[in-house]
Amino acid sequence: MIIPFFIPHAGCPHQCVFCDQKRITGKKSAVHPASVPATIRSFLAAKASDGHQEAGIQAAERPRDVQVAFYGGSFTALPPELQQAYLREVRPFLDAGEVRSIRISTRPDRITPGVLALLRKHQVATVELGVQSLDNDVLHHSGRGHTSEHTVAATRLLREQGFLIGYQLMPGLPKDSRTRFRETVIRTVELGPDMVRIYPVLVIRDTPLEKLFHDGVYAPLAREDAVAWCAEAQEQFEAAGIDVIRIGLQHTETLARPGTVVAGPYHPAFGQLVASSRFLKLMTSVLADITPGSDAVLRVHPADLSTALGQKKRNIPILLGRTKARKIVVRTDAAVPRGTVTLDMTLDHTCINPLFGI
Ligand code: SF4
Structure with a gap:
């Protein structure tokens, strides 16, 4: 203090x-x-x-x-x-x-x-x-x-x-x-x-x-x-x-x-804007290699959720435009270290699963 x-x-x-x-x-x-x-x-x-x-x-x-x-x-x-x-x-x-x-x-x-x-x-x-x-x-x-x-x-x-x-x-x-x-x-x-x-x-x-x-x-x-x-x-x-x-x-x-x-x-809350822009950069790099048309699930620490989403959740549409993902979901997980992002999974809607013939 x-x-x-x-x-x-x-x-x-x-x-x-x-x-x-x-x-x-x-x-x-x-x-x-x-x-x-x-x-x-x-x-x-x-x-x-x-x-x-x-x-x-x-x-x-x-x-x-x-x-x-x-x-x-x-x-x-x-x-x-x-x-x-x-x-x-x-x-x-x-x-x-x-x-x-x-x-x-x-x-x-x-x-x-x-x-x-x-x-x-x-x-x-x-x-x-x-x-x-x-x-x-x-x-x-x-x-x-x-x-x-x-x-x-x-x-x-x-x-x-x-x-x-x-x-x-x-x-x-x-x-x-x-x-x-x-x-x-x-x-x-x-x-x-x-x-x-x-x-x-x-x-x-x-x-x-x-x-x-x-x-x-x-x-x-x-x-x-x-x-x-x-x-x-x-x-x-x-x-x-x-x-x-x-x-x-x-x-x-x-x-x-x-x-x-x-x-x-x-x-x-200028500092928050800066933190959100850094999360946007981080999430963009995490999603860099996903297949266009996929759904992605990202995980962040609960205390980072609003920063990761950005003001008025503006980071999500920006990410969708940058990565060509079909959908991006951000979930919280207390096991994820503060200030980091984990790519949990992607679901590729463009591929055919030969096993199930879908
Ligand atoms: S920025 Fe200049 S005027 Fe302001 S407190 Fe410092 S020395 Fe003084």
């Missing part, structure tokens, strides 16, 4: 063209350090009461999983006294074993040995970097104010000091392209963070990107393209052992409010 605290734009040296943390997070101002303990206590109380309802798991065993996170700004660009003020409020919970560790998010150009010493002293375990892209032209046109070299240097320092490293990537920034994003994915795999988040760019109201969009200078990714880019990236990260911990922005009331997202591949 992550207990999130939002510090929208706190510490940011300037405005990146795509960003409005207040609209994205739904939080108007940074949390005050003094209010941190009460929020942690209320999250822990809610978690403990959930724990009592789960058979066989003692509430006392559960805090090991709890992490406190500071998101939405550039934490390490805050004055050191303010960083410490936030982190000190978490300390009693760490000492009591109620919270396991702390994570923060920040910019790659705000990682120095001194910064990391402060974080280490206060038991910060995970640092998420707003990498966004590893293409310097894309970073420049996105108003990031740092280069890919900052990410390389920050990653090296964080690894030397034993921090867990997260990257946030944003496909579809100004001047980005399929080739450039693929290159960013390849370089990310080489740099080897422990985890990534992938947020396709949205045009948020009142950001500089909105003006670029209305001026015809910037065009966001179509949803289909964003899904395809993210699915391909996720496959490569997983193959490299890098956890993809989120795809698509967290759905919030503010984000869903009409007019907040002016354009772009927004969907409240």
Whole structure:
């Protein structure tokens, strides 16, 4: 469980063209350090009461999983006294074993040995970097104010000091392209963070990107393209052992409010769209060799059924068109590993069974 605290734009040296943390997070101002303990206590109380309802798991065993996170700004660009003020409020919970560790998010150009010493002293375990892209032209046109070299240097320092490293990537920034994003994915795999988040760019109201969009200078990714880019990236990260911990922005009331997202591949369950597209690819390859006109039975884990079928079960007609099967049935089977598909059987209606003379 992550207990999130939002510090929208706190510490940011300037405005990146795509960003409005207040609209994205739904939080108007940074949390005050003094209010941190009460929020942690209320999250822990809610978690403990959930724990009592789960058979066989003692509430006392559960805090090991709890992490406190500071998101939405550039934490390490805050004055050191303010960083410490936030982190000190978490300390009693760490000492009591109620919270396991702390994570923060920040910019790659705000990682120095001194910064990391402060974080280490206060038991910060995970640092998420707003990498966004590893293409310097894309970073420049996105108003990031740092280069890919900052990410390389920050990653090296964080690894030397034993921090867990997260990257946030944003496909579809100004001047980005399929080739450039693929290159960013390849370089990310080489740099080897422990985890990534992938947020396709949205045009948020009142950001500089909105003006670029209305001026015809910037065009966001179509949803289909964003899904395809993210699915391909996720496959490569997983193959490299890098956890993809989120795809698509967290759905919030503010984000869903009409007019907040002016354009772009927004969907409240974007990650689910990506997962469904990956299932479609998997099922297409499983059915590649079946005889046209056959009936096929596919099996998936029960928890994967809706993902495999896709939104409004759209994956089935697409599969029928791709494979020329007569009928495709997807059944659930708890013995099938999550994220996989088994071809149970095919019935070939075009062949004659000589034994029974049918
Ligand atoms: S993207 Fe990060 S650094 Fe840029 S304005 Fe938003 S929170 Fe600040």
